[in-house]
Amino acid sequence: MGSDGDATRTYYCLWVNKKSSANKSQKVQTGESSNKRIGSLFSCPASAQDLRQLDLEKEKEDEASPRGVLESCIRDFEPEHQPDESETSCSSPRAQSHWGNFFKLWKKRSLKRLPSSLQTLPSIGVPKLPKWKSKSTRENHSLNNLYNFRSSLVTFSLSELRNATNNFSNENIIGRGGFAEVFKGRLQDGQLIAVKKLTKGTTEEMIAGFLSELGVIAHVDHPNTAKLIGCGVEGGMHLVFELSTLGCLGSLLHGPDKNKLDWSKRYNIAQKIADGLLYLHESCHRRIIHRDIKSENILLTESFEPQICDFGLAKWLPEDWTHHNVSKFEGTFGYFAPEYCMHGIVDEKTDVYSFGVLLLEIITGHPALDHMQQSVLIWAKPLLDTNNIKELVDPSLGDDYDQEQMDHVVLTASLCVDQSPILRPRCNTAKR
Structure with a gap:
């Protein structure tokens, strides 16, 4: 499936309108008059272009279709529309106007690039909840979650984000990825934030990535996942998260303050990351599938509670699918599972492999790839094979660790980085 199609479905999931009752009555009316319409179409000559135009007009009226959702959202941001304050939180009218421009740009540049077969689809359903829930429960739950998510977002203006990050100063950068940079900042009320600024790709690619990540985060709610507090589309695309003074696990684990991470904290961090992954894979x-589990994507609260962040590469895996096949190679070297490198296979086990590498970082204190580009896995493999835990453990810990806990984490790490995905444990097993 193309990225434009994925982004459009994500867009639909995020901004779906709550007028479901109106849609149902409209569908009944459409069904009653369909015979008359078909008769009128075949009783007079009509070109393919005329028929296509009729389809487009019907899609605009149908708020369950991708184009209808887009039209509805654009109408919400047009000047004559006065939205209820409960519908969305905007920090300024100027910021709200940028959302209108954003959606018009998405409509103009991206939606028309969709394959005609997708453009003419009458509707795309809301992503389903587990089958054990009734259809009405699943639909209402998804719609309510997505609507409430939209309502809770704070929309930041560019000036607010510049003031918070010292004009996106290089000194405020706390992370870099293939498509974005992350800046630490402080709002006027003193709240610490992390601002993810999309920096690479075409306009269409950045919009698709932005909507895709928002669409994933809309479904995520767990103590060990990052908390999104808002976003902004003025002067670029920005996602704003909560941030604590500790920053990310990677900067603490491989920096001058690594002594703050004694074994009890490391063990708790490892367990809570497993909790977060288990939630994403099975409880959400x-x-x-996160696809980019690494120490830099684990934020630490002031009480050293880990939070998985950066869902820019995350994939939804439908319940009847075993895996995704991706052609675009994305992620972080040092954490790639073999099957992903060779065949582009993405499933829960690719995250488990990355988690295994992260456990080795926590145990040894070594980065996934050091300055010589040596892999911690290659370095640790002989020690794992001989169960030489004394040489494996981070020297900064000394002998100050619980031997039983260490044995458990070392065993879990060695199982998670198995070359065969079949032999790797699932998160519910790894957590034990």
Whole structure:
């Protein structure tokens, strides 16, 4: 499936309108008059272009279709529309106007690039919840979650984000990825934030990535996942998260303050990351594959509680799918599972492999790839094979660790980085 199609479905999931009752009555009326319409179409000559135009007009009226959702959202941001304050939180009228421009740009540049077969689809359903829930429960739950998510977002203006990050100063950068940079900042009320600024790709690619990540985060709610507090589309695309003074696990684990991470904290961090992954894979009402689990994507709260962040590469895995096949190679070297490198296979086991590498970082204190580009896995493999835990453990820990806990984490790490995905444990097993 193309990225434009994925982004459009994500867009639909995020901004779906709550007028479901109106849609149902409209569908009944459409069904009653369909015979008359078909008769009128075949009783007079009509070109393919005329028929296509009729389809487009019908899609605009149908708020369950991708184009209808887009039209509805654009109408919400047009000047004559006065939205209820409960519908969306905007920090300024100027910021709200940028959302209108954003959606018009998406409509103009991206939607028309969709394959005609997708453009003429009458509707795309809301992603389903587990089958054990009734249809009405699943639909209402998804719609309510997505609507409430939209309502809770704060929309930041560019000036607010510049003031918070010292004009996106290089000194404020706390992370870099293939498509974005992350800046630490402080709002006027003193709240610490992390601003993810999309920096690479075409306009269409950045919009698709932005909507895709928002669409995933809309379904995520767990103590060990990052908390999105808002976003902004003025002067670029920005996602704003909560941030604590500790920053990310990677900067603490491989920096001068690594002594703050004694074994009890490391063990708790490892367990809580496993909790977060288990939630994404099995407990979240959408199966989510993160695809970029690494120490830099684990934020630490002031009490050293880990939070998985950066869902820019995350994939939804439908319940009847075993895996995704991706052609675009994305992620972080040092954490790639073999089957992903060779065949582009993405499923829960690719996250488990990355988690295994992360456990080795926590145990040894070595980065996934050092300055000589040596892999911690290659370095640790002989020690794992001989169960030489004394040489494996981070020297900064000394002998100050619980031997039983260490044995458990070392065993878990060695199982998670197995070359065969079949032999790797699932998150519910790894957590034990």
